[in-house]
Amino acid sequence: MECFQMDLTEVLRVVLLGKESLIPPRTHYSRYLTEYVMYVIVSGSMRLKVNGCAETLEAGDIWLFRKGDSQDPMDSSFCEYYYVHFQAERICDLKLSEIEYSCRLRKKQEQYLTADSFSAECYDFMKVIVKRRNHVADKELFESIRTLMQNSILTTECKQPERRLEISGAVAAVLIKLEGNNIREVKSISEDNRKNYDTARKIADYIELHYAEPISGENIEREFYLKFDYANRIFHKNMGCTIIKYRNIVRIQHAKARMRATNMSFKEIALETGIENTHYFSRIFKKIEGLSPSEYKKKFLKPNDRKEEKDEFVQI
Secondary structure, three states: OEEEEEEOOOOOEEEEEEEEEEOOOOOOOOEEOOOEEEEEEEEEEEEEEEOOEEEEEEOOEEEEEOOOOEEEEOOOOOEEEEEEEEEOOOEEEEEOOHHHHHHHHHHHHHHHHOOOOOOHHHHHHHEEEEEOEEEOOOHHHHHHHHHHHHOOOOOOOOOOHHHHHHHHHHHHHHHHHHHHHHHHHHOOOOHHHHHHHHHHHHHHHHHHHHOOOOOOHHHHHHHHOOOHHHHHHHHHHHHOOOHHHHHHHHHHHHHHHHHHHOOOOHHHHHHHOOOOOHHHHHHHHHHHHOOOHHHHHHOOOOHHHHHHHHHHHHOO
């Protein structure tokens, strides 16, 4: 399976982005590509020879072509599509089996679910692996991609750096959405698996939104109409950890952000992140981070303030 690995921390240089309609008898044309190209097929179909191989692009397909690929039309048919031509330095071709691709996506998902939301390491997950040919069956997701393309059509007025950056960001967002869709498909061998994955993601989103509130098994049962044990099994299978562990990870991430950005006491931070017992706060902080709140805070204090910070926690 052909894939592209791209580092989207580098700004993509979008040189063309527009919308095209092929109406018979008009056809695509023969050419060699001088940059990377992405097609988003909105309706109809397009039959091409890509590097001499016959390919049919259907509505919902998103194709990526590499610099140097050849395209030749095969026949005439109606097709409405968006096209993006872009340049990128940090991009390479990969050949992966379906199993290798699935393993990479699973590992990446497990890593970013437990990553610190308030750290630079989150940018590591902007290094995406996207298949040459992708299909988006989810109508809502495809509509969001179509909207991004429509709002980013390149014209002669798009010379301002700010607008250009917005357009590059939109294309990068589409690529990230594609990888996210592929992660979902990896988890979705059956319709039941797809539903379970979506449920697990909704539970994760709920926790991230309500982390400072009491989140217990009863809350989850009431919110998602599922027995907590069953919901927990679904969550663990798809996300790699239990619901309660994920809740604690999210709370500690927010606590760490407050430690770095404010002079709030540990007691205030614990309460703001939904933990009323400060000893419990200290215990789960150390379990997740491998060091106590005082030890963590020390890393960001001036030497003269370090003893004082330790004493403040003792008084809690």
